[in-house]
Amino acid sequence: MATYVETSPVGTYTPGTTTTLKKYIDWDPQGGGASGPIFDTGFSATVNAKSRFTGAGQGIIYELAQSGELKSFKDNTATGGSLLTAAKNYGSNGNWQYATKIWADLDRIYVVDADHKLSVYAQSAPTTGNGTLTLVGTVPATNATVQALTAAQDVWAVPTRTFGNRSTLYALSGGVIKHWSYNEGTPSPGGAFGPPALGSTATVDLTGLASAVQAWSPGPGTIYTSDGAVNYSGTIAGYAGRPLALTNPEVSTGVYGAIFADTASCLNPMDQGHPYFGAPPADDDALPAEGESTPDPDPTGAQVFKGRFTRGDGQPAAGLTVVVEASDVTPDDGTEVDLPDLGTTVTASDGSWVLPLPSVLPPDVQAAADDNGGAVNAVATATGVTASGVVMQGTDHLTAAPDSAPAATRELAATVESDTDPVELLPQFEDDGAPQPTDAQYAQSWGSEQDKYTVDTLGGDPLPEWQSATSGLPANFNPYVINGVDTSTMPVQGASIEPTIAYCVPHKQVIKTSIAYTAVMEGHANWDVKATVDYDSRAATSVDAAVSVGSKNYKIEGSASVSNSFGYATGYTNRGPNFAKQWRVPFEYKKIKSTTRCQNKTYVHYEIRAGRYKVPSGGAVGNYGKDVRSADGYRNWAKAPKSHRSYVPNGAYFQLSKSRSVKFSGAVNVYGVKLGASSQYDHDHRQRITAGLSNLARHDIWGRNGAVWDKPGVIYSW
Known part of the structure; x- marks a missing residue:
């Protein structure tokens, strides 16, 4: 599963004009990194430091500029292309300017705008990212769940597509991760979508995450947390299972910056082979190394x-x-x-x-x-x-x-x-x-x-x-x-x-x-x-x-x-x-x-x-x-x-x-x-x-x- 990091230096940082977006691979998303790393693929792109980015799954990445301009990109690195292949520029939207949060899952984009209301948009072409965006509806800023999402340190969505529940919305706040259900009600006569409906009761998933400053999920049943950059660690911890439990306290270290992932509605067991990115590498003609190497000859020249x-x-x-x-x-x-x-x-x-x-x-x-x-x-x-x-x-x-x-x-x-x-x-x-x-x-x-x-x-x-x-x-x-x-x-x-x-x-x-x-x-x-x-x-x-x-x-x-x-x-x-x-x-x-x-x-x-x-x-x-x-x-x-x-x-x-x-x-x-x-x-x-x-x-x-x-x-x- 692709994982992306908008890199930033350690400690106090005043953003400049540009920064770097790097691509990592989560080799064991189902197991929460228990048996595989999150490793750097070497692919990167220069991006605007004041923009915000989110992944929607299937290699689609959205960029929301501070001006309210929204762009979509396709990650084509798996087929030899670039990390950010332009898909569509949706232009500016007054409701998106100075938005406080943006996140996505497959065919839905969620935006908490400057007025703190939640707007949900439907993407007509989720696999290419160049379709039409249609407003599904809004949830007012007075809604208790919207208020909790607005105040959270990090927010993300996991598509579930189970009966009566379209997605699950997660939030990290004060060392606690909670989630709410998200679904869409019966469409109004002639309407294309039903109104957004947020669950009013939160379910607590994890507590005691005092050092976590951000979190995300590659799919159902897995959560990763990062302690960020302020303590020079950049440690990613993995949680998986039902109920969620710590699977690996150091999936990766030294990863500094804002992190988001591709997302999927289901996760399959990992391939137990070598971690790699791209086409499977062929074995070369290397010789086996067995046992213990022969000792060095008696040293001379030390006197x-x-x-x-x-x-x-x-x-x-x-x-x-x-x-x-x-x-x-x-x-x-x-x-x-x-x-x-x-x-x-x-x-x-x-x-x-x-x-x-x-x-x-x-x-x-x-x-x-x-x-x-x-x-x-x-x-x-x-x-x-x-x-x-x-x-x-x-x-x-x-x-x-x-x-x-x-x-x-x-x-x-x-x-x-x-x-x-x-x-x-x-x-x-x-x-x-x-x-x-x-x-x-x-x-x-x-x-x-x-x-x-x-x-x-x-x-x-x-x-x-x-x-x-x-x-x-x-x-x-x-x-x-x-x-x-x-x-x-x-x-x-x-x-x-x-x-x-x-x-x-x-x-x-x-x-x-x-x-x-x-x-x-x-x-x-x-x-x-x-x-x-x-x-x-x-x-x-x-x-x-x-x-x-x-x-x-x-x-x-x-x-x-x-x-x-x-x-x-x-x-x-x-x-x-x-x-x-x-x-x-x-x-x-x-x-x-x-x-x-x-x-x-x-x-x-x-x-x-x-x-x-x-x-x-x-x-x-x-x-x-x-x-x-x-x-x-x-x-x-x-x-x-x-x-x-x-x-x-x-x-x-x-x-x-x-x-x-x-x-x-x-x-x-x-x-x-x-x-x-x-x-x-x-x-x-x-x-x-x-x-x-x-x-x-x-x-x-x-x-x-x-x-x-x-x-x-x-x-x-x-």
Whole structure:
């Protein structure tokens, strides 16, 4: 059954000139979404934001403009046409101008006009929408049922066509859904229609719907509700049966806007095959994926720290001393410390540098590594000065692991180090003594705003280059403009030319710690499959680290590994069908003040980075993250390269337990900044898809980054 959404942004919104009407498909209308999704077909049309739209069934859509002009359209997308194929322009009607409500079912259109009376019109061509509209009659504004319909949050009709009852009119008001009968009396002599007759007594269908702001029915026996956009959820819940009962609390999420549906006088059981739109897709020549993928070979390259420093314009920062210090020994009591050195080196002509992990670590560093699954987190700092006297400093967060560390830890360290991005030297600013932002100020940031959504709005897109911890994304932010001069292209002198720079070593001080739940894995079960995610708290997860310029604007610079040595398993098992969610675990995060005393001045920047897996007192060991169902389904399967596709035989399973997961761009919001994360799959960290026994279609899967047996990152489902 077609379902349409006139999209709107989340939160307070002043309508503009146009908006978008999108088409969805309700795959299980009879069951209220119990066994199938409401999925986006990808078809859309640009429409007038001040018009109102309603569906009448059989693909007919009516648009009522604010001026009172009524137009009808036919949805021809199922046969290759457009979403809004013009059928007829009925012109303006003075009674419709500024009408408060309009809804329809098959051959009837109901309008509550500006005077609050209800007018009912008959459509002579309900299958094409281009017939003649004839006034059946009106019901005065004084009628109690009309008053209830006028005051309701949402109103809709379901054609019933049973004896003595032509349709059923529903209304949502104050968390309660009620309905009234609608019929047409005996026609007057020579009249074409009988007068409209509304039932005077309402029947209560559902109560306790406090969060529902709109509702609709695809046909008899089913009601859907939506919590709208104001709470960032956009959750559709389904109800079906007699009496009506909740069938699915999350049929879909992330659907924002005014919703209406095609409507029918009866609903048939759903087809248990694949959800799709259009012609049934043909099976391709994909190979079956059975059992568990082979493990990765023993990792190499994890025993070194390496990186590359550049100027702000991307040119190499050569000849700078790089100081590498162990970062996991920062005390939590706020004491300012000089971190333990792991060694120094000098950047090459291309700005690159390499430093082997010491074979013998300082005792406190070794103890921190033992608690971190053998991973050694470090911070590499390169400091220089421009000819104009601006101090430049690059800060890179890195991970290395000795041969004694578990394979997952070493593999993660090797993988992260192999794709490290260059780190730009950033101007350093003097300490202004400004107080740290409050939690209320953090809540105003772009990262905090993104975190409110229940669906993954970032997907695999990279994070913005700069984020503000206390407001929206900084527009046209250029940290290199100092006193009106762009310092990004200036040569940077190291200690060999400017000896005083050799003593410009930062000291670290933890000024705040907090625990935040971080997305580490996700499972997908689009159809007749179940999703399982296992995550051992001997975490093998790399989380972005952020470095500030000044006190508010942050940039991602490297990452820290969370690889605890103790183990508690968490995750979810056999969730589905029509299910896909991230799994989040609690990590402790530190906000660190970095102070560099250089050339008789004190410079300050801030760093945000992950520490350890830590369950808050009374908190969950893990919880569900964002809905990622939008990555599944036929449209995404059809767009995926054929080399990425496979399928799971009936009753079998496939398990991803090697290589690195995808990078979850919006894995966590902490101190107003959004950070990404990726995990290492192994026998303790895995994603599994288990196929059901349906023989109506095969259970297709595909890898995001490659074939399912060759570093796919994550497995999607259709």
